[in-house]
Amino acid sequence: MATVVGNGGGSGDRPGARGRATVPGRQGVTGPELATPPLVVRRREEEETVVTFPALVYREFLAASAITAFLMLVSTWVNAPLLQRANTAITPNPAKAPWYFLGLQELLERFPPVMAGVAFPTFVIVGMMLTPYIDKNPSRRPQDRKVAIVLMTIYIMLAVAFVVIGVFFRGTAFTWQWDRLLGHPGVHPGT
Amino acid sequence: MRASGAGPNPLVRFASQIWGSIFRHGLPSTDKVAARTALTNFFLHIHPVRVKKSAIRVSYTLCLGGLSFFLFILLTISGLFLMFYYIPSVDQAYQNIKDLQFVETFGLVTRNLHRWAAHGMVITVWLHMARVFYQGSYKPPREFNWAIGSILLVVTLLLSFSGYLLPWDQLAVWAITVGTNMAKYAPIGGPYTRYVMLGGRTVGQGALIRFYVLHVVALPLIGFILMVIHFWRVRKDGFTGGL
Ligand code: HEM
Numbered sequence: 429m430a431t432v433v434g435n436g437g438g439s440g441d442r443p444g445a446r447g448r449a450t451v452p453g454r455q456g457v458t459g460p461e462l463a464t465p466p467l468v469v470r471r472r473e474e475e476e477t478v479v480t481f482p483a484l485v486y487r488e489f490l491a492a493s494a495i496t497a498f499l500m501l502v503s504t505w506v507n508a509p510l511l512q513r514a515n516t517a518i519t520p521n522p523a524k525a526p527w528y529f530l531g532l533q534e535l536l537e538r539f540p541p542v543m544a545g546v547a548f549p550t551f552v553i554v555g556m557m558l559t560p561y562i563d564k565n566p567s568r569r570p571q572d573r574k575v576a577i578v579l580m581t582i583y584i585m586l587a588v589a590f591v592v593i594g595v596f597f598r599g600t601a602f603t604w605q606w607d608r609l610l611g612h613p614g615v616h617p618g619t
Numbered sequence: 620m621r622a623s624g625a626g627p628n629p630l631v632r633f634a635s636q637i638w639g640s641i642f643r644h645g646l647p648s649t650d651k652v653a654a655r656t657a658l659t660n661f662f663l664h665i666h667p668v669r670v671k672k673s674a675i676r677v678s679y680t681l682c683l684g685g686l687s688f689f690l691f692i693l694l695t696i697s698g699l700f701l702m703f704y705y706i707p708s709v710d711q712a713y714q715n716i717k718d719l720q721f722v723e724t725f726g727l728v729t730r731n732l733h734r735w736a737a738h739g740m741v742i743t744v745w746l747h748m749a750r751v752f753y754q755g756s757y758k759p760p761r762e763f764n765w766a767i768g769s770i771l772l773v774v775t776l777l778l779s780f781s782g783y784l785l786p787w788d789q790l791a792v793w794a795i796t797v798g799t800n801m802a803k804y805a806p807i808g809g810p811y812t813r814y815v816m817l818g819g820r821t822v823g824q825g826a827l828i829r830f831y832v833l834h835v836v837a838l839p840l841i842g843f844i845l846m847v848i849h850f851w852r853v854r855k856d857g858f859t860g861g862l
Contacts, residue, residue, distance in 0.1 A: 481647055504728060510790075523796065546801075580753070
């Protein structure tokens, strides 16, 4: 037995209706999600609800406290880096971008600058924003979304790999070096 | 505590009248009281009164959106304290940071907190994006909220990046030099873009004041407005809920 909450246009009692539903008599409208306001279909047996306060607020409080405690601990023991005063005459070697941009810097090492520095990031950001409009598969079940999941996983793995390479394996002149992991006589690993 | 529960002592009665005028409904003793509390409280109003049980399972959101927001608040507060001591001038900025580290009470821990929370927020926002993707929560009607989220990810990165320059040490200046060098390669107006970002050809006072204003005013404001819209839409569309 499904109960429709909200103004779904009166098409809610179809058994098994999930997500959005098309409204009969409005066939002219191509985008059903434009014609139909957000429709929440709640199945009584499965979708039990609880009051937000305290059930959810309590969890939020716990999560916030936990991360505050964790960050306070880290901040007590690990100091944020502060090197010598900026000096434009001395270029550190290697000069690295912050870690979350090291993927980009890595690409710059491997591809022509116009591609790595401009075309590629633009493609990723625009592609990301357009994802829901490109992926028209209505199902949310993982077994129906193999392509999407594989593509995203490849992307995430590449992104993480590039950051790890940038942080740990790029040494002088941004060339590949093992020293940071394995150490080097007279040189302290890591920054 | 009940607002009407006046004690015999006039002082207690007075106190409970004040308390009752601030918190109109008591602690959630029953679902009804809880619902009314959530409805009438400004801060709780961001939530619906009831939520699907499956939607608030920790294993569903992993708290990641909420944690991103909380880190944003933490960064705003710690950043505010740092602002009392920090002067965005190439002659003073580095010394201000040194003072924070070694002279000001709690300066060191505040700076550390701000720095690590910033890294943390980049990570939680990324992971939040991944969880939304893997659960297909970007599908209609939430397409546009995903797009807003994408901009929020970019804003988060820019916030972190703009803050990176402020300590004015070797790490800061050269990371920004490398970072902004990438802009040079745009086929149209690349060097010009970089010039506008830095307010000059090299990373100097022009760049410092630009990054400072972006970091403490413009980007947090943009981020905050986008978050408000993001949350509003989450609220209106409801949580996607369990699979
Ligand atoms: C500053 C960054 C962000 C903040 C503070 C934020 C916050 C939140 C919060 C609190 C929720 C509620 C559910 C949850 O806790 O997971 C949420 C849901 C959502 N977020 Fe974000 N978010 C951010 C960035 C993003 C990004 C980068 C994306 C994707 C590109 C995104 C897409 C979504 C979508 C589609 C939902 C609805 C999910 C559902 O209904 O299950 N958000 N966000």
